[in-house]
Amino acid sequence: MPNLTANNLASHTTSAIAAQPSYIVLPRDSELVGKSYPTVLAFLVDHFKQIDASVWQQRINDGKVHWQNGELINADTAYQATARVYYYREVQAETKVPFNEQILHQDNDTIIVYKPHFLPVTPGGNFVNECLVHRLRIATQIDTVAPAHRLDKDTAGVMLMTLNPHTRHAYHQLFLDDKITKDYQAIAKVTPDLLAQLANNTCELPLHWTVKNRIVAANPSFTMQVVEGEANSHSEISLVAVNNGVGLFELSPITGKTHQLRVHMQSLGMPILHDRFYPVLQPKGPDNYDKPLQLLAKRLRFCDPISGIEQDVECQGLDLLAMS
Known part of the structure; x- marks a missing residue:
């Protein structure tokens, strides 16, 4: 199971130069x-x-x-x-992320890995060597490790990484052809109206929403917003459990827009717990390791295009009781 506990919550920073150009x-x-x-x-x-x-x-x-x-x-x-x-990128102060990744599966072409909250997948901003790719290159001694898809720095969960540059395109094609299934979990405060309906038994769990709308870049450009127009995003979202006004949601992104699940949860009036972007962009500051974004890429399913083996890999789910 992935280690969701920090090795040392007192983070520290050091100057750093990228190990890879x-x-x-x-x-x-x-x-x-x-x-x-x-x-x-x-x-x-x-x-x-x-x-x-x-x-x-x-x-x-x-x-x-x-x-x-x-x-x-x-x-x-x-x-x-x-x-x-x-x-070679350099930063004066690089924050050490005090959470561990975990390799869940490895073969000649791929690694399926659990990425912890707060750890970026690739270098960016003040993160040079503190990223999933660099950590895996050190752990495996394979310098061709590369991501097959994206996962936000703030989001934890299962990721597919490729090892062999000659077969990498086959795994990218899985995503282009919608031949890979990604299942997420999220925790959010349930709206008062829904809580009232559940209390008086006018509705019952699970509750399901099909969310389709148009997502475009907002201001600042690293955030997204819903606007009028033809839908370019699609998510299937279900509320499966409620405790003390907080709900556990299961989410399936049918399309893959930036921040799609975060924006779609906001559009339902239930932004994901500890989201620093939605519904209101919070001031820039150090990560609060006690309050990770409650969004998890829990499960990844696909047929390996090289080996033909059916892969179905998941990690430990979110803890609703801890958030309630």
Whole structure:
């Protein structure tokens, strides 16, 4: 079973440099919209405006910027359209996430893993090496570990990771062809109207909703909102248990829009417990490890496209009594 307990709830931060490089493809001249760059350094400074020019200069001086073949790029290296430039992300302070991932299944092509709350899947923001991919690369000594799909940093649960670059496309295709089933759980406060109906026996559990609406980016752009128009999202949601006004929900996302289940629960008037984005975006601050988002990717089912084996993997569910 996955370890849902922090090893050490007193988190700490350290400076960090990515163990694996990121890369950017230098745009063609036609894509630069009137701009031109004599050197790679000039492009990097202009493209990554949030990073001071002196930082890029220092990275180049330290040998942390190179071409795909490993050849180092210096301050005078000429711009080469369509070439890949590799660099190593750095942060001054990287938070150590005090929860463990757990490998639930592994074969030659895949790892099925439990991802804990608060741990990002890939590097981003202030997270460089504290991510699921890097942890798995260390644990397995396989540097080709890559995610087959997405799971929000705030969401815990079962994820499919690929190991073999030559078969990776077959697992991506499962999601494109809707040949993989994802089952989620969530905990949320039940609306007063529903509680009243349950109390006077005018309805009974389980209660079911089919939610279809149009989800688009909001402001800020990392949040989403429901707008008028043709539906582009679809979830099946059921309320299966209630205790002290708090409900346990089972959710099946039929489509895969960003934050879809979180937005759909909000649209029902029952936003997921401890959601810092919905219904109101909370001020940016450190993660509260005592209040993880109560959303869990509990189960993953699919027929392995390489081995033909039927996979059905799940983790321990959410604890309604603990939240009530």
